[in-house]
Amino acid sequence: MKELSTFFMFSGDNAGRAKEAIEFYVGLFPDSKIESIELNGPDRPDPADHVRVAAFTLKGRRFMAIDSSAPHAFDFTPSMSLFVDCDNEGELTTLHDALIVDGQALMPLANYGFSRLFAWVNDRYGISWQLNLPE
Structure with missing residues (x-):
């Protein structure tokens, strides 16, 4: 391979x-x-x-x-996402703020108890991103 x-x-x-x-x-x-x-x-x-x-x-x-301009019965889905561990809060919020423009918050930027800060967004192209600031 x-x-x-x-x-x-x-x-x-x-x-x-x-x-x-x-x-x-x-x-x-x-x-x-x-x-x-x-x-x-x-x-x-x-x-x-x-x-x-x-x-x-x-x-x-x-x-x-x-x-692909051909019709397809599928598209991007949040069940496959790109997971980004950020180094600091500034990096996470910069990425979040850029990716959320014309996108959608699946899990808004917050502390959900499993990391310091986390957000899950679909960007303007439909790609799903998990942005994480570990404990």
Whole structure:
């Protein structure tokens, strides 16, 4: 096995937003970068400005993404989320405040008794994030 990567497919209302999401995430997290973004060519069924395939890292972890304008019976779900252990309250609130814009709080920022501070949000693209400040 060469590698294991988390893979995002931006479809439905988010089709065509993969590049925007990748740039947003890479800008939020240190030690992050876009490795490659390949857009569709004229011979592809999806629009030319949609991502055919992209690879990027967040905090040194590899992710991949595509856009798909084809109809699918599924989309992102909070049952699979990205869990982020933050170093301090300032880092957690910065991430929370950026990710919640045009998103949704599944568990608002609070102390739930299992950590100092925690929030679970869906961002504007439908990706689910658990933001944690451990005890």
